[in-house]
Amino acid sequence: MASFEVIGGKPLKGEIVPQGAKNEALQILCAVLLTEEPVTISNIPDIRDVNKLIELLRDMGVKVGKLASDTYRFQADAVNLDYLDTPEFVAQAGALRGSVMILGPMLTRFGRCQLPKPGGDKIGRRPMDTHFLGLEKLGGKLTLEGLDFYRIKAENGLTGAYMMLDEASVTGTANILMAAALAKGTTTIYNAACEPYLQQLCKMLVRMGAKINGIGSNLLTIEGVERLGGTEHRMLPDMIEIGSFIGLAAMTGSEITIKDCQIPELGIIPDTFRKLGIQLEFRGDDIHIPAQDHYEIATYLDGSILTVSDHTWPGFTPDLLSIVLVVATQAKGTVLIHQKMFESRLFFVDKLIDMGAQVILCDPHRATVIGLDQQKRLHGITMTSPDIRAGVALLIAALSAEGRSVIENVEQIDRGYQYIDKRLTALGAQIRRL
CATH class of the missing domain: 3.65.10.10 (Enolpyruvate transferase domain)
Incomplete structure (x- = not known):
């Protein structure tokens, strides 16, 4: 120590x-899972939580190339779903609060994801209900194993829905937003978080081909698309x-x-x-x-x-x-x-x-x-x-x-x-x- x-x-x-913004990085990095095309991200902070998330993505099969001290290229064209079933994944994801934001991208693109209860600061109750309630409204089926392990599936894909979030959770909004980007039909999220970092995620997804209206407000409307492409993004x-x-x-x-x-x-x-x-x-x-x-x-x-x-x-x-x-x-x-x-x-x-x-x-x-x-x-x-x-x-x-x-x-x-x-x-x- x-x-x-x-x-x-x-x-x-x-x-x-x-x-570069830590809280933005944790969302933006997980968004690379939404496409098989290359995504280049710059102004990434060299800090422990971000480096651990990059390591987790690499171990999940995402190709990671370091272009400069603060710039990486990611390509998620060969994600290894079997890695989610390993003890190594459980240990990695459980030690990192930011791992929660792989849920939306993995569920909408691959039809399933699982996650141990994520770690992070011990600053009080940090429930994940907003994440799962939103993903369930899109068609995800949640199974809770004990109090520490979550499995969620969408074997027939996700379908857009109207929802009013129980709290304006930044990470919850990010997860639901990323899932809705590839869902069938239209999703409306009311009481959405609208922090600059969430706006940055929206703008990045739009450059990738997503259709999002209401950026910067607490009412987001997302029209799902069939696929998303690569992009370049610089963090705040x-x-x-x-x-x-x-x-x-x-x-x-x-x-x-x-x-x-x-x-x-x-x-x-x-x-x-x-x-x-x-x-x-x-x-x-x-x-x-x-x-x-x-x-x-x-x-x-x-x-x-x-x-x-x-x-x-x-x-x-x-x-x-x-x-x-x-x-x-x-x-x-x-x-x-x-x-x-x-x-x-x-x-x-x-x-x-x-x-x-x-x-x-x-x-x-x-x-x-x-x-x-x-x-x-x-x-x-x-x-x-x-x-x-x-x-x-x-x-x-x-x-x-x-x-x-x-x-x-x-x-x-x-x-x-x-x-x-x-x-x-x-x-x-x-x-x-x-």
């Missing part, structure tokens, strides 16, 4: 380029990394420019950080954060305490609430953080309290942060990264803190952030991988 040793309290300076920069770097700059009093951000795709992320008092300047497609000795949390017009909560797109992404919470610990003012979607995601605040932060964990979903206004700095401790996003939040806290911190289990951070220690070291951070 690897660790980061961090010597904090030092301002950083320079430019940094965000990696990772909005979670961009938000993390904004928070890092504010928390450490650093001057940082984040390059090539695709700002129109960031939604309310920049304005949410502005509510914390963080100054941002758009320079073309770059975001410049000047060094700030002080930032003050806004209040509502009537003077009441600001609440920052997560919501489905175009609301604030839940993956950045951990960053907002940490940044608020050194702001002036008070904020209520309301994590609606996952009941275990705020449990890392005990580490921040040990570092000297003033945080009240009200319940599993809500935390009140009383900012220290840089008057009392956090101090370094030894801590463990519980999940990807909390791990980076703790890394930001350690970089702002006085003294030495050790963050254990940084494999969690590696799952979602590409060479984060090397890239931050280039800005002047003192991070050593143990």
Whole structure:
């Protein structure tokens, strides 16, 4: 198990380029299973979860060619269905949350798929009902073996249907969308997720020959086609990394420019950080954060305490609430953080309290942060990264803190952030991988 040793309290300076979007990659990579023709994808992040998914596709029989450090060509013209029955497949798929998105493509193209309960962050309940309810409405027949293994078949193919999703699940929408692309007839998905990454998947499928209307809305209409062809696709920069770097700059009093951000795709992320008092300047497609000795949390017009909560797109992404919470610990003012979607995601605040932060964990979903206004700095401790996003939040806290911190289990951070220690070291951070 690897660790980061961090010597904090030092301002950083320079430019940094965000990696390709992790959450987009997991959808886009599974979409290559929809065609026997070559698909070239660029701006793929070199991170653990994505690399494991590429390895899984390769072992399933997908031809994988690396064209550049961030560019691969995939061709799924000889998928080995027998591999789904092997212990190796069960072990691989069970260790990776993103494996769930092979269900739709495999079911619609090959008539069957099976999957162990996928892994991923332990951030609370993450049910898969939306995926299977949608696929069943298209004609899939689900068999559940115990509580940990799913088999789904469509021996006569899939047929389009109308459905209203029980939740606007991004991965659930992606699975159903990919399955519907090759189904007979028309599928209508209401309460569909509409995140930029889902829009990217839609645009890629359209270039492959799919017929999709309503892209960017919560009402998608898909007219099934007989086959899909190859394409080229470039992924967006990772909005979670961009938000993390904004928070890092504010928390450490650093001057940082984040390059090539695709700002129109960031939604309310920049304005949410502005509510914390963080100054941002758009320079073309770059975001410049000047060094700030002080930032003050806004209040509502009537003077009441600001609440920052997560919501489905175009609301604030839940993956950045951990960053907002940490940044608020050194702001002036008070904020209520309301994590609606996952009941275990705020449990890392005990580490921040040990570092000297003033945080009240009200319940599993809500935390009140009383900012220290840089008057009392956090101090370094030894801590463990519980999940990807909390791990980076703790890394930001350690970089702002006085003294030495050790963050254990940084494999969690590696799952979602590409060479984060090397890239931050280039800005002047003192991070050593143990």
